Amino acid sequence: MPRLPRLDAPGAVHHVMLRGIERREIFVDNADRHDLLARLVRLVAELGFVCFAWAFMPNHLHLVIKTGPVPLSTLISRAATGYATRFNRRHDRVGHLFQNRFRSDLVKDSGHLRTLVRYVHANPLRAGLVDSLNELATYPWTGHAELVGISPAALVHRDEVLSWFGGREGLQRWMEEPSDADGQALDFDELIEWVCGQLGLDSADVRRGRRRQPEIAARAIVAHLASAELGLLACDIADALGADSGTATRLIRRGGPAARRHGLSLSKP
Numbered sequence: 001m002p003r004l005p006r007l008d009a010p011g012a013v014h015h016v017m018l019r020g021i022e023r024r025e026i027f028v029d030n031a032d033r034h035d036l037l038a039r040l041v042r043l044v045a046e047l048g049f050v051c052f053a054w055a056f057m058p059n060h061l062h063l064v065i066k067t068g069p070v071p072l073s074t075l076i077s078r079a080a081t082g083y084a085t086r087f088n089r090r091h092d093r094v095g096h097l098f099q100n101r102f103r104s105d106l107v108k109d110s111g112h113l114r115t116l117v118r119y120v121h122a123n124p125l126r127a128g129l130v131d132s133l134n135e136l137a138t139y140p141w142t143g144h145a146e147l148v149g150i151s152p153a154a155l156v157h158r159d160e161v162l163s164w165f166g167g168r169e170g171l172q173r174w175m176e177e178p179s180d181a182d183g184q185a186l187d188f189d190e191l192i193e194w195v196c197g198q199l200g201l202d203s204a205d206v207r208r209g210r211r212r213q214p215e216i217a218a219r220a221i222v223a224h225l226a227s228a229e230l231g232l233l234a235c236d237i238a239d240a241l242g243a244d245s246g247t248a249t250r251l252i253r254r255g256g257p258a259a260r261r262h263g264l265s266l267s268k269p
Contacts, residue, residue: 012067013052013107015116017197018080019060019099026059026098028091033141036061036083041154043079051155052113053120055142057127062120064113076102105193105203114164115189118175121147126194133175147171188226188240191266195222198264209242217258223248224255229266 008014020026027033033056040063044051048068055062065072084097107113121136121144130136137148143156148168165171195218196203206218219241226232226240238248259265 008067008072010069015105016063018102021096021099023059039079039082043075047075050157052161053117053143055120055123064116119190119193192222220251220255221259223251224259227252
């Protein structure tokens with residue numbers, strides 16, 4: 001398990017999400033996906049980064065990546081700019097393809113890192129792009145197929161990631177562990193990541209209790225969903241959010257209306 005420094009220095013691990021501008025789709029066809037994947041494979045190796053997980057979704061992408069000797073922004077900028085230039089030329093369009101800023105959350109510990117491997121790779125399952133873990137294993141647009149050996153190891157540092165789970169069988173158990181019949185149940189860390197992804201917020205701000213209304217609302221939604229749909233007790237939610245039980249109880253109560261306003265439910269990913 002790699003060390004996890006606090007800053008974006010060599011060795012820092014980040015969960016990166018890059019969205020299409022105005023949340024528009026960033027891929028037209030598989031040729032586009034192959035192009036972006038090839039760019040990332042080349043640049044990760046060239047710049048000395050290490051990738052632990054990745055997923056291409058219709059209008060955004062996820063990376064879990066360890067910074068090399070240059071800043072994370074260098075990798076993302078070079079990959080995004082080169083891809084967008086070719087995408088525009090290939091599809092006869094002009095203008096920006098991606099949002100100006102990518103989202104980057106520093107990975108806090110090894111447990112969070114293992115959780116992100118599952119969260120990122122299960123995105124197509126939660127979104128209904130694939131129907132099962134077996135189908136996910138052959139789906140070419142996440143790193144999961146690399147980890148289970150269906151696809152050659154191209155972007156993911158396969159041996160290191162598998163070592164965290166004791167091999168492929170351990171990884172399979174980890175992927176199955178949070179899943180109900182629809183593959184939609186999450187653990188608490190994944191719930192925070194999912195809610196923040198839906199709301200376009202930085203999960204680090206939500207975890208540390210940033211006192212802005214969007215982050216406060218997100219914490220309430222997380223607390224409500226953790227109670228109502230994950231079955232966690234208020235004391236467990238308080239511990240996970242770094243709050244007292246009274247605060248957790250108030251967040252649970254307020255989170256229901258907020259979740260309904262945003263249309264957020266684990267039964268409707």
